[in-house]
Amino acid sequence: MTLGLYVHIPFCRHKCLYCDFPSYAGLERYCQGYVEALCRDIAASPYTGEGADTVYVGGGTPSMLEAGDVSCILKTLRQTFCIASDAEITIEANPDSLDYDKAAALADCGVNRLSLGVQSFSDAMLAFLGRVHTAAQGEAAIQAAYAAGIHNLSLDLMYGLPGQHLADVRRDVERLSQLPVVHASIYSLIVEDGTQLKAGLEKGTWHLPPDGTVEAMGKAVHDAMHGYGFHHYEISSYAKGPFESRHNSKYWTYEPYIGFGVSAHSFDGTTRWANIANIPAYIHKAGRESVVAESVAIDAKRAVEDYCFLALRRRVGIDYGDYARRFGKSIEADFGPVIDGLIRQGLLERTERGCCLSEDGLGYGNYVFSKFIR
Missing domain, CATH: 3.20.20.70 (Aldolase class I)
Incomplete structure (x- = not known):
């Protein structure tokens, strides 16, 4: 890691x-x-x-x-x-x-x-x-x-x-x-x-x-x-x-990052968490006790959703091979109809490795992302 x-x-x-x-x-x-x-x-x-x-x-x-x-x-x-x-x-x-x-x-x-x-x-x-x-x-x-x-x-x-x-x-x-x-x-x-x-x-x-x-x-x-x-x-x-x-x-690209300081967010690949927002409380607790305010375990359903809409922010889009390596199944099994529908609408386009936002899709990113949240 x-x-x-x-x-x-x-x-x-x-x-x-x-x-x-x-x-x-x-x-x-x-x-x-x-x-x-x-x-x-x-x-x-x-x-x-x-x-x-x-x-x-x-x-x-x-x-x-x-x-x-x-x-x-x-x-x-x-x-x-x-x-x-x-x-x-x-x-x-x-x-x-x-x-x-x-x-x-x-x-x-x-x-x-x-x-x-x-x-x-x-x-x-x-x-x-x-x-x-x-x-x-x-x-x-x-x-x-x-x-x-x-x-x-x-x-x-x-x-x-x-x-x-x-x-x-x-x-x-x-x-x-x-x-x-x-x-x-x-x-x-x-x-x-x-x-x-x-x-x-x-x-x-x-x-x-x-x-x-x-x-x-x-x-x-x-x-x-x-x-x-x-x-x-x-x-x-x-x-x-x-x-x-x-x-x-x-x-x-769904890689791990660790945050330090008030309100900092972290992701280790399986869990997301955020630190407390209060500065004096953080100063008192940091290094002595937990400063985590909230933590969410990312289950398999949410993991694939997060991966897709984050990947689609990048112009290269989703790499189907990377998806299969990470999650042990094809993206078509999870989102085939969603992807096909967005391609028909002209909001996604196919690439050599997968799919990405089209030029028109760039203006409707939030709509496209929402389609991957089941």
Whole structure:
């Protein structure tokens, strides 16, 4: 078993309008105790000695941490797990907390990939979203990271935002193409429960672009990214050459990963579990007693369902041979009529190894996925 390791940093400077992630502003006083708790939690892992080939430090805003704290976390991971010499080690960063010195210090710790949360190159849109950086700071952070020697750079953008137009999305992608990034996650906005954005939309304070406009935005992103030399390898993910996210790919290819920190999720191949969400409780318990809040055993019925809809997020889709090796039966035995029906609808298409979402199916992913939930 080769693991992916995830570390969650829940702190941020400001809660963005659209965010429903477990992240909290104004709790920096807990940072030092939290890092110490993380290291205890990691050191006490029952998976001590297992091999790992990806590390992902996400949040929140991990770049708020001092480089010394990141170094401590990574050192503890290396002492606990057999981390491959060529492991992909990613940290998420926001432009307001990343400059050349910080990027260089992170590189010295062993970080070799950065994921930059830019979201937009429009200052007006950034202000609306509650981002605490400007477009110029976003570009400067990317250039600083590259100059510091981290060349595996990923950038996040969003489309389908209130007040956003097709021309804005095209400009965002064009500006992305002028930067030294080799990976991009470009998301269509999902309005989540409990967010400030949803509350404002329900009150009529803001309005989303029409569905047809959002579809045109998605097509514009897809066409432009191909033109700029990126290949589309997952619903929201684009990469140049070999720079697909190795860590995120573990989620989509049904591989095991272990999470540390509040609200972190894990999957060992047979069980999924999530940690407690309360920061003080986590600090008190980590490394001393269980921090698991909920756990679900994945039975054979759910395993095949999860495998299929996760695999279909990737453009290569489902590999029938891999399915048979994993589950000891053909996919046709479980989902033959479902697959045939989606192919007739034009939402799936056959490949040399199995099937994948068609170009039309990309816009109806959730509908397709739901057909594999029995």
